Amino acid sequence: MIATRSRAALAHALKDTWVIARRNLLRNLRMPQLVLFATVQPVMFLLLFNYVFGGSIGRSIPAAAGGKYINYLVPGLLIQVAIFGSGQTALGLTEDLSKGVIDRFRSLPMARSAVLGGRTLSDLIRNAFVICLMLAVGVLIGFRYQTTFLRLVAALLVALAFAYALSWVMAVVGLLVRNPEATQSAVFLPTFPLVFASSVFVPTESFPSWLQGFADNQPVTVTANALRGLILGPGALPHGQTVGGDVFLAVAWSVGIALVFAPLAVRIYRRSVG
Amino acid sequence: MTDESGPIVRVEGVSKSFGDVVALDSVSLEFERGIVYGLLGPNGAGKTTLIRVLTTLLRPDSGRVEVAGVDVVADPTTARTRIGLAGQFAAVDDYLTGRENVEMVGRLYNLSKAEARSRTTDLLERINLSDAADRTVRTYSGGMRRRLDLAASLIGRPEVLFLDEPTTGVDPRSRIDVWQLIEDLVRDGTTVLLTTQYLDEADSLADRLGVIDHGRLISEGTPDELKDQLGGSVIRLSVSDGWRTATMEALGATEADSPQFDELQGRITIPAPLGVRSLQEAVRRLDAANIVPNDIALDKPTLDDVFLALTGRAPAADAPADAATPRRRLRIRR
Numbered sequence: 001m002i003a004t005r006s007r008a009a010l011a012h013a014l015k016d017t018w019v020i021a022r023r024n025l026l027r028n029l030r031m032p033q034l035v036l037f038a039t040v041q042p043v044m045f046l047l048l049f050n051y052v053f054g055g056s057i058g059r060s061i062p063a064a065a066g067g068k069y070i071n072y073l074v075p076g077l078l079i080q081v082a083i084f085g086s087g088q089t090a091l092g093l094t095e096d097l098s099k100g101v102i103d104r105f106r107s108l109p110m111a112r113s114a115v116l117g118g119r120t121l122s123d124l125i126r127n128a129f130v131i132c133l134m135l136a137v138g139v140l141i142g143f144r145y146q147t148t149f150l151r152l153v154a155a156l157l158v159a160l161a162f163a164y165a166l167s168w169v170m171a172v173v174g175l176l177v178r179n180p181e182a183t184q185s186a187v188f189l190p191t192f193p194l195v196f197a198s199s200v201f202v203p204t205e206s207f208p209s210w211l212q213g214f215a216d217n218q219p220v221t222v223t224a225n226a227l228r229g230l231i232l233g234p235g236a237l238p239h240g241q242t243v244g245g246d247v248f249l250a251v252a253w254s255v256g257i258a259l260v261f262a263p264l265a266v267r268i269y270r271r272s273v274g
Numbered sequence: 275m276t277d278e279s280g281p282i283v284r285v286e287g288v289s290k291s292f293g294d295v296v297a298l299d300s301v302s303l304e305f306e307r308g309i310v311y312g313l314l315g316p317n318g319a320g321k322t323t324l325i326r327v328l329t330t331l332l333r334p335d336s337g338r339v340e341v342a343g344v345d346v347v348a349d350p351t352t353a354r355t356r357i358g359l360a361g362q363f364a365a366v367d368d369y370l371t372g373r374e375n376v377e378m379v380g381r382l383y384n385l386s387k388a389e390a391r392s393r394t395t396d397l398l399e400r401i402n403l404s405d406a407a408d409r410t411v412r413t414y415s416g417g418m419r420r421r422l423d424l425a426a427s428l429i430g431r432p433e434v435l436f437l438d439e440p441t442t443g444v445d446p447r448s449r450i451d452v453w454q455l456i457e458d459l460v461r462d463g464t465t466v467l468l469t470t471q472y473l474d475e476a477d478s479l480a481d482r483l484g485v486i487d488h489g490r491l492i493s494e495g496t497p498d499e500l501k502d503q504l505g506g507s508v509i510r511l512s513v514s515d516g517w518r519t520a521t522m523e524a525l526g527a528t529e530a531d532s533p534q535f536d537e538l539q540g541r542i543t544i545p546a547p548l549g550v551r552s553l554q555e556a557v558r559r560l561d562a563a564n565i566v567p568n569d570i571a572l573d574k575p576t577l578d579d580v581f582l583a584l585t586g587r588a589p590a591a592d593a594p595a596d597a598a599t600p601r602r603r604l605r606i607r608r
């Protein structure tokens with residue numbers, strides 16, 4: 001009896017989550033400029049970094065990259081795309097809050113978790129699309145994975161797991177800041193140092209030692225290294241690290257971030273709007 | 275099923291504060307099934323706060339709230355299955371079509387896909403949006419969006435519908451459409467609670483009215499009872515300064531109440547208990563005395579007048595209690 005009831009509640013919650021996610025995805029499809037900018041930005045990063053810095057950075061990258069900076073750059077950019085993409089979670093939520101849409105949702109007999117669950121789910125799907133598109137452009141300008149296709153797929157999943165975990169952090173940011181314009185800055189301020197003070201674009205060995213200490217241990221570097229290990233092989237990793245170890249650490253970071261921030265976001269959602 | 279005999283909405287001693295600001299101060303009201311209850315008050319009076327409490331969006335600090343037989347504080351989940359809400363801003367999605375918007379809300383009311391679809395088609399027809407149903411809402415006018423928002427709030431077939439200022443910012447034609455729709459709903463047995471800043475709206479729609487100011491319910495009754503408190507229409511006219519005394523004398527003979535000269539507005543005001551006929555009589559008298567006023571008009575009592583009558587001051591939610599004076603000074607400058 002209780003089991004059937006909780007199963008029905010779960011089915012109800014999943015249905016509501018999907019209804020919300022579908023609505024968000026439809027919005028994305030009908031705002032071509034939004035998808036355009038979300039895709040153009042990472043592709044632009046890809047082209048700029050490859051052609052502007054590729055020549056000089058190329059010499060200092062690990063041999064496993066096959067002597068091409070693009071092979072080193074693409075795994076890093078996957079993370080960068082995931083991080084910037086997750087910022088959309090905050091922006092989408094504040095927009096709904098400011099337009100009274102959340103009030104409408106809260107007056108309906110729908111699952112309480114569905115607004116946040118649907119939002120993060122639709123952002124995950126959108127992120128997957130943007131990441132695949134960027135990967136395709138990368139292949140066009142010379143990127144080749146150095147391991148197996150299966151490992152490449154595994155790398156994409158690790159990147160998406162990280163993006164999903166960050167979406168919950170961004171949900172907290174959006175719910176706390178509430179104002180769409182202010183949220184824009186609130187999202188980018190912390191993400192820039194995390195992305196640049198990491199191994200996303202260049203190996204951390206060239207950083208001053210105080211910065212390297214931070215860079216080597218922060219989740220963006222850990223995840224970027226895990227992706228490089230999967231896509232380029234163990235030779236792409238800093239000395240003493242293994243592919244399995246980095247993947248484990250990266251997944252642990254994602255799970256840990258989600259476990260802290262998802263319940264926090266749900267709590268703030270319930271409190272702040274009621 | 276809910277109890278059919280008791281009041282459908284019962285609010286008992288509800289208070290709500292935000293920090294130092296008292297938004298609702300021990301509000302009590304109740305009304306029966308099948309009527310339109312109008313909540314009249316200026317911006318910031320507490321109308322929206324009360325709606326938010328009634329629709330489970332806000333927990334009151336104290337007091338009891340029952341809607342359709344359900345305690346909304348203790349059991350908000352059940353309450354939500356019995357209510358519909360159309361907030362102050364049309365909460366429809368610009369990038370979805372009209373049909374998608376309404377269907378989505380239907381799905382969130384736990385209707386099956388097929389049922390959500392067929393009810394949506396019916397509702398869109400009812401609000402005259404069938405032709406625009408498959409266009410994105412971005413292309414809709416303000417009035418169309420309001421109607422669509424109403425349709426969305428109706429798809430769950432609520433027992434009580436809450437409308438927060440349903441016609442604020444709506445063009446006159448759509449306003450009539452919205453009124454018509456509300457009247458149809460009530461005929462079909464829905465109970466409606468609506469808030470408004472407009473006396474004429476409250477007058478034509480509401481069976482019962484509550485006047486709310488500074489978070490307190492200051493008066494309750496039927497629209498007629500409320501208007502009796504106001505004393506009906508007035509004639510306002512202005513004449514050049516030299517003609518004032520002659521005008522006052524000419525009009526003084528027409529009415530039991532003597533004409534009043536309002537220094538601040540520079541106008542003469544006389545009561546017009548017979549409405550247009552009083553105005554006709556006044557014009558005849560002026561004509562006989564060879565007086566041509568600069569302007570003359572029959573004025574309906576406004577919300578300002580209601581508040582003046584009920585509270586002794588003009589409605590100014592954010593202003594201090596003696597707000598009437600600065601408001602009037604503002605008028606002279608214009």
